[in-house]
Amino acid sequence: MSNELYIYNSLTREKQLFNPLNPPFVGMYVCGPTVYNEVHLGNLRTFISFDLIYRWLTVLGYKVRYVRNITDVGHLENDADEGEDKISQRARLEQLEPMEIVQKYTNRFHEVLNVFRCIPPSIEPTATGHLIEQIDLIRIILSKGFAYEVNGSVYFDVKKYAEYYNYGVLSGRNIEELLSGTRDLDGQEEKRNPLDFALWKKAGATHIMRWPSPWGEGFPGWHLECSAMSTKYLGTTFDIHGGGMDLKFPHHECEIAQHCAAHENAPVNYWIHGNMLTLNGKKMSKSDGNFVLPFDLTNGTPPLVDKPYSPLSVRFFMLQAHYGSTLDLSMEALSASDKAFRRLQQAIKDVATISPGATASDFDAQEWANNCKSAMNDDFNSPILIAHLFDAVKIVNACKDKKRSLDALQLTILKDNLNLYFYQVLGLDNPESASSQTELLDGVMNLILDLRKAAREQKDWNTSDKIRNTLQSLDIVIKDGKDGSTWQINN
RNA sequence: GGUCCUGUGGCCGAGUGGCUAGGCAGAGGUCUGCAAAACCUUUUACAGCGGUUCGAAUCCGCUCGGGACCUCCA
Known part of the structure; x- marks a missing residue:
């Protein structure tokens, strides 16, 4: 038997022996949801996958700091310069304040995860709570020359970055192919290059979710929050970064680029990607x-x-x-x-x-x-x-x-x-889930089963079948076995 | 179009060179007032063609099918 944990690392595309940086401590960051509507079952699968991983690391004796973010900044519907962000759009539809939307769906998210037995993370940071850290990160990237400002927005310079680092390490893409394969989307005139991505976006006149910055009022780019928050809570290099397979490119690739540009080292040792439902x-x-x-x-x-x-x-x-x-x-x-x-x-x-x-x-x-x-x-x-x-x-x-x-x-x-x-x-139940309610029900059911047993011994099938059928209509199933009867709630 | 993943028995789903996971369904049985449930036993497979090998579901090539990413997404 092997006592050692092997993890499939998306970065190296092979199973590797897990060696944490500072055992018994393990840092794990998982990309959380954007809280502009309900999480669906596919989202849930990813969180259950990482719940399993978190639980197993804990059982192995690791002290895991599990960080999972809440994206509550309104990111745009697409990569264009103008347009409504998702949270504002939802706020308009539901006639609520944007932050009410954020709170509502954060609460729903927690409710779902709780029902499906996911253990809450150690830290659950929000993007809006880390604007200062994100602005700082942009400053560093700008100062190292890997970003440029245009008209109140700041973009990451992918081409420049690729001269010094390997853009595409995680997703296995090479920059020439990406450059030749990009489509022309409307409203990207500010970028020097279609592959460049926003670190900071200037807020249009009607944009509701906006914050002051050295470049004017605006909001942070989507990829930025994970870099800023993972570094803040887990350090400039940490053990595990997880998320859904669909985040591999561009999101995680951009995270790596931002991080390397700012800190000159790779942020993560083991990348884990959950597959799609x-x-x-x-x-x-x-x-x-x-x-x-x-x-x-x-x-x-x-x-x-x-x-x-x-x-x-x-x-x-x-x-x-x-x-x-x-x-x-x-x-x-x-x-x-x-x-x-x-x-x-x-x-x-x-x-x-x-x-x-x-x-x-x-x-x-x-x-x-x-x-x-x-x-x-x-x-x-x-x-x-x-x-x-x-x-x-x-x-x-x-x-x-x-x-x-x-x-x-x-x-x-x-x-x-x-x-x-x-x-x-596996987290398939809470061992201590027996409540006073279930004890009460146990007592009542034992009495009913006793009465039915007596009826059966008298061959009073009318009574015994009435008990069985009535309980059945309440979704309680009687199972007659060799050593007496048992019951079960069918739900 | 580019990059990558995948194709396992009726269904879901493990397995990366020899030791034929598992679950559900199906079949047979045990139990039983009847019914249900439960339990036991059990059939069926590696998309197709070619190659490497003593030996391939597993490695290589081709063909066909499915999917992901390349644009927001777990």
Whole structure:
């Protein structure tokens, strides 16, 4: 078994042994959402992927500082010089103040992530809260000669930068091809070169979100905030930078360029990119309208969603694929995962009730646990981990049926690791989620099951079926087994 | 058009040279007042063609299909 963590680094395009700069500390920056509307399921997938990564690093004993930004500056609809920004546009549509839009969708974002069991980051900085840092960064870049000011806007000089550094290291592009392949977009007259990107944009007369700067009133460029904030909280070089695959170019490439221009070193050792969630074989996308909202799945919103799915089933569905592969959403795939998840969940409950047997069976619990660990250490391979967990499900069920027994040591290893991986690593539930409400329900259900049992012993099928059918209509399913009946809420 | 990724059984999805993941569905069985559930067992695969090799889903080439990025996007 390997005790070492290997990570697929997008920068080098290979799996590499993870060596943090200052162990046991790890710095991880993940690009967060632009809060001008609801996060969709594809956005959520990325945050769940990095939640898994964060959890595993923590389980390995690292002290992770996890920084994830909120983009609350109104960036323009496109790269043109004029135009309305997204947040202002939304504010106009909803008849709210721009900062109300930002607050509203930030709150919604937190709500969604909480429901889908993502652990909050250590620091969640906002772009508007770091204007000073961003302006400072622009100053440095200007002073080193890698940017130029035109009419109250500042642009990054990509061509100049490429004379000293390798523009395109991350995305594997070369600047000549980019130069020859660029399209002429309207409203980019100020740029010396189409590849140049804005560090600071002058605010037009009607632009609402604006801040003073040495170059006049305006707002920062999109790529800038991540550079400024990651440096502020994680240093000029840090361990992990993550985000969706679609941010690789130009966003992350520009981040690297800004950072190298300002600090003369590479900002990040390990770049991790989560792959896209697709719908109908196409990437989910806000702007294309090809998306599903997280709560559409939990509510069972027609016509796309056939029935309500629990957030944990959705999370499990995503974890059954590797974060680096595309995953296609379909109701067939989701309901398959839903069933699988329930089976796993039941085994997690059942393992607590198993008592050790006198004789050990041939199950090598330690080897099994090692396999689980190796799976996660191999670039956070949650699908392999889940396959191992289902091996354990078989063992648990065999023990439950008294067809097999484990000795005390085997059982302890099995139990501890099942709980570790299910709760802490995959984040599939809160172990302490039993509330006074559920205790109350447990008590009531035990009484009802007792009454039904008595009726069945009297062969009073009318009563026993009435209980079963009525509960069924409340989405409580009675399961008659060999050793009595159990119940489960179907949601 | 350029750059890159990908094509696995009915469906989803791992696997990068030999040891045929896993889940769902299907089939058979156990249990059972009936039903459901649960549990056990189990069939089916590597897009096509050619090459390298003792041996290829895995490496190489070509063909065909799907996708991402090149413009805001996780």
